[in-house]
Amino acid sequence: MAKPIIAVTMGDASGVGPEIILKAFQQSRLHEEAVLFVIGDTHILNRAKDFLNTHVEIVSIKEPEEAEQVKAGAVPCLDLHLLTSDIPVGEISKEAGNAAFRYLEKAITLANDRRIDGICTAPLNKEALHKAGHMYPGHTEILADLTGTDDYAMMLAAPNLKVVHVTTHIGLMDAILKINPERVYTTIKLAHDTLVRSGIPAPRIAVCGINPHAGENGLFGNGEEEEKIIPAVERAQDEGVQVFGPLPADTLFFRATRGDFDIVVAMYHDQGHGPIKVLGLESGVNITVGLPIIRTSVDHGTAFDIAGTGKADSASMEEAIRQAIMLSGTRENR
Structure with missing residues (x-):
C-alpha cells in the first residue's frame, strides 16, 4: 500500500511555524506512515535551523512526488520562492501574510488535483493576511472559498x-x-x-x-x-x-x-x-x-513573542500531521 502524501504549509514565516515544522519532521514515526513535505520557502526553513541549532538538511523539490525520494532525516520543501531570509521575526508583515496565503493556495490546488492526500497547516496571522489584501477571517474560510464548499x-x-x-x-x-x-x-x-x-x-x-x-x-x-x-x-x-x-x-x-x-x-x-x-x-x-479535501492544523497561533527562540512546542503540529495521515488513509483507498 502506498503511503498518503501530506503537504505541510509553512504558515506565517515571521511566527513559530517554520520552527515547529522542523521539530515535527524529526519524528521518524510520522515518516513511517506518510510521505511528508513542506510548502514554503527554503530560505526561511534554513533560518529556522539556526534558531533551533540543528543541522537537518532542507532539500528543495519542484513536485510533490519528489518528496518520496528525499533521504531519511532531510526535510523536502516545495519552494515557492516568495520570501528572503531577512523577513522580520516576530512582527506583522504583509509579505509574510501574502506568502502564507500562497502556500495554502498551492496546497489546495494540489489536493484538488489529487496529487496530495491531505494538508496540514502551520499558523497564519490574520492581520498580516489582511495587510496583504486577503480579506478572510482565517484558514477555514480560505479553504471553503477555494474549494467551493458551503x-x-x-x-x-x-x-x-x-x-x-x-x-x-x-x-x-x-x-x-x-x-x-x-x-x-x-x-x-x-x-x-x-x-x-x-x-x-x-x-x-x-x-x-x-x-x-x-x-x-x-x-x-x-x-x-x-x-x-x-x-x-x-x-x-x-x-x-x-x-x-x-x-x-x-x-x-x-x-x-x-x-x-x-x-x-x-x-x-x-x-x-x-x-x-x-x-x-x-x-x-x-x-x-x-471539505472535499483533508485539512488539519495546529490549535494555536503564530506566537510572535517566542518566534526565533526555538522554544515553541511542536506537539500540536505532530498531532495535526498524525490526524491528517489518519484521515487520509492509503492512496489505494481514496
Whole structure:
C-alpha cells in the first residue's frame, strides 16, 4: 500500500511555524506512515535551523512526488520562492501574510488535483493576511472559498475529546441568532460522516444546549433548545445517527472525556474551545470538516513573542500531521 502524501504549509514565516515544522519532521514515526513535505520557502526553513541549532538538511523539490525520494532525516520543501531570509521575526508583515496565503493556495490546488492526500497547516496571522489584501477571517474560510464548499465546520481534537462547532468566529448574540435546526443538523451530519471515515462505524454524538442546564424545560432562556436544536437532533435520530441532546454543557464535556461520547457538538466558539484548551494547547488539533479535501492544523497561533527562540512546542503540529495521515488513509483507498 502506498503511503498518503501530506503537504505541510509553512504558515506565517515571521511566527513559530517554520520552527515547529522542523521539530515535527524529526519524528521518524510520522515518516513511517506518510510521505511528508513542506510548502514554503527554503530560505526561511534554513533560518529556522539556526534558531533551533540543528543541522537537518532542507532539500528543495519542484513536485510533490519528489518528496518520496528525499533521504531519511532531510526535510523536502516545495519552494515557492516568495520570501528572503531577512523577513522580520516576530512582527506583522504583509509579505509574510501574502506568502502564507500562497502556500495554502498551492496546497489546495494540489489536493484538488489529487496529487496530495491531505494538508496540514502551520499558523497564519490574520492581520498580516489582511495587510496583504486577503480579506478572510482565517484558514477555514480560505479553504471553503477555494474549494467551493458551503457546508463546513471547525472540529477541535484533543487526545480524549473531540468538539465540532455550529458557529465559530462571530459574537455571542450573533451566534445565537445564526443557530437554527438546519445548521445544527448539518453539523451533526458532518461530525458523523467524519468519524465514520476515520474508522468509527457508529459514533456517539452529544449535542450541547444553548442555555444553562440546556434550558431545563423552559426555566432558562426563551425556548431556544426546543426551537433551534431538538428538531435537528430528532431528524438525525430518524436517519439512524446515534445523537443525544440537547444536554447541559457544564457536565457534558466531563462525560465526553470519560468516554460516554465520541464527539460533542458545541453551539458557539467559547463553549467548545474552552474545554479543549483546558486539556492542553500543546496537544490540540484543528480539523476542517465538510471539505472535499483533508485539512488539519495546529490549535494555536503564530506566537510572535517566542518566534526565533526555538522554544515553541511542536506537539500540536505532530498531532495535526498524525490526524491528517489518519484521515487520509492509503492512496489505494481514496
